[in-house]
Amino acid sequence: MAARPDNTHQARLLRLLRDEGARSRAELGEVVQLSRSKLALELDRLVTLGLVESAGLAVSRGGRRSGIMRVASRVRFVGIDIGATSIDVAVTNGELEVLGHLSTPADVRDGPAIILDQALELLGKLRAKGVATEINGAGIGLPGPVSFREGMPIAPPIMPGWDRFPVLEAMSQELRCPVLVDNDVNVMALGESHAGLARSVDNFLLVKIGTGIGCGIVVNGEIYRGVSGSAGDIGHIRVDDRGPTCSCGNTGCLEALFGGTALARDAVVAARSGRSPFLAERLSETGALTAQDVAAAATAGDAVAGQMIREGGRHIGKVLASLVSFFNPGLVIIAGEVADLGHILLAQIRSVVYQRSLPLATGNLPIVLSELGGTAGVIGATRLISDHVFSGTHA
Amino acid sequence: MAARPDNTHQARLLRLLRDEGARSRAELGEVVQLSRSKLALELDRLVTLGLVESAGLAVSRGGRRSGIMRVASRVRFVGIDIGATSIDVAVTNGELEVLGHLSTPADVRDGPAIILDQALELLGKLRAKGVATEINGAGIGLPGPVSFREGMPIAPPIMPGWDRFPVLEAMSQELRCPVLVDNDVNVMALGESHAGLARSVDNFLLVKIGTGIGCGIVVNGEIYRGVSGSAGDIGHIRVDDRGPTCSCGNTGCLEALFGGTALARDAVVAARSGRSPFLAERLSETGALTAQDVAAAATAGDAVAGQMIREGGRHIGKVLASLVSFFNPGLVIIAGEVADLGHILLAQIRSVVYQRSLPLATGNLPIVLSELGGTAGVIGATRLISDHVFSGTHA
């Protein structure tokens, strides 16, 4: 079934039904400026394609009841969010409502064969539950630089073995449906733009602080990827001339000062030195420390942990202040595991940004934590592929 | 004469004729995918509107000779580039070739009434020479934040008295033609995108180092202005925690370290302290020093001046390295008076950026000096308004 719309009107109708939910024919006619005959024609075609279906009658507005149209209830999109240490897979309907969501810990360094197999396995479990039969498209987010056009990772630092592996090709053959592959940060930004706080904002930034640090850039409602697809790669901006050495070879990179890895490293140091009893206890219990432990310590009132977070917030704030002056966004979202550090971090970032950027740029600039959390990635992935499938941009 | 095209085809034809020059009807037919009859129809309409005219016959391609079409020779656009210390006015034909260009020193702090009058006076002189009778549109660049939609400056730091002055309204009434107003840096970026090194680059940055420091951002061939129009305002990014106090109140701003004003200030200090005999002599000759004097000193082999430029280049490079990582542009252009400092500056900037940004972003990233120099602004201004007039985006 080559269920692809073939014109702009159909694309508009599909996106409207996806984002605003079911709508009566009469309402659709008022929103999109089309004659009744044209509207009926295009809707008929979409019904024939199997992308739209009628769903009973609307309540009367004083006369004959109008027929309700919606995205076909059998439409299914798959979102796959591969992180450095986890895999998330979700299945949504045509309105991008999550019907099923599974997650599993995984080490991306195991390579594409193993990791993609695990993702397919999760999808298999969801299918076994009956949430999906046929799949209309799948979006995939990967934790590193991706060539969007080619659908493959390019020299990813934390994903050895993935370099130039044809993820798009492999997965579209496996799933027999359209597939798009993008950077996980971009995918999260799309998720926030679709279902999160950025819904009404055209230009915004999403800063993800996970194992590494990246930034999704949305311009005019669309992901900006730069000329070689590496836009938003802010983890290696230098913030401290005398900082620690980073995996990239330079010193003082943002990521080396406050990524998940850096935070864990500093936490271990603090525990061993005896400056933080809380972290020392955790370390002896579990044998390792993560960003979550630091968050827990700070919440429990541990001074050293609090100081670590404030310090990190200052570094993020410094970089963000520059980017805000440069990009003048309407919103900044902080996301990623480390975002669990919560309001201590947020307060520090806000204070630095508001102090260092010009009033014209910060005057009406909310800086917020992601509301979607772990689902932003998978939702964004389905949004990515649904935009593609609904646009009729043929492969 | 409401000479506005009314559809996309006409806009495409006009832009093609503007950017690629006169073309035979046959060639136009091959480039835009239109049937011969439709093409003839649209061209006829454009001729009726007075925007296009025929210009003789092309050489034969083996059969009947084709008729050449071009943008009407009577079409005139005006570009006005108001800088902190100068006014440039140029008149171009419909292909944006400069027919006349006048420049005068001026102090923007004299306020809108005086400055805009001076600009109109320059335009009057050009008209007196006969380069223009009727004017189809005018673009204006101003040295500060501009609300593009409203066509007026918003809280400009170096333009007291201009705040919310309705430049667009005033000038369009005066000139009786469509007018657009934008930040001078954006306008320069458009100029480089039209006639400079950025012609084939979709995403690039133009860093202007003049009295202040600003950055024009081009995304997908169009100026990105941000949500409140202040995007690219990089002059007040902090680069040195212990730097001098800036006019904005913060310390260590890029602009306070290496703007034209800062450079002149440092030059005077160097001259008075006796460390630079060259600058001392210049100072005693003219009673003041500018960026040009520093450039001259460096060229003459003055060690202190060279050091000042290298130091400045390092600061610019630091900021630029961050922006390159973030934005992943295909080109960076250095422009402004201070760009006269030339290759010493450029070499320093390149060295810092290439060292500090990731290979994926810098792999194919030229960093160059502006070729257009002083004309980038006026050309960009005419490009701005011609895009508007040719698009049929009615006022």
Add this chain to the structure above:
DNA sequence: TCACTTCTGCCTTTCAGTGGACAAAGTCCG
């Protein structure tokens, strides 16, 4: 039950665009 409203499907009218035919204007070759 009746007057009125809203909504949809059908049908006719209208119109812009296409593509072919034809004439005009050249080239090329014997």
Add this chain to the structure above:
DNA sequence: CGGACTTTGTCCACTGAAAGGCAGAAGTGA
């Protein structure tokens, strides 16, 4: 120099799509 072939521009009949009128279906309220 003339005829065959090529390219270009215009004219026109045809086509397909969109708009809008009309009528019937389906509702409300008195």
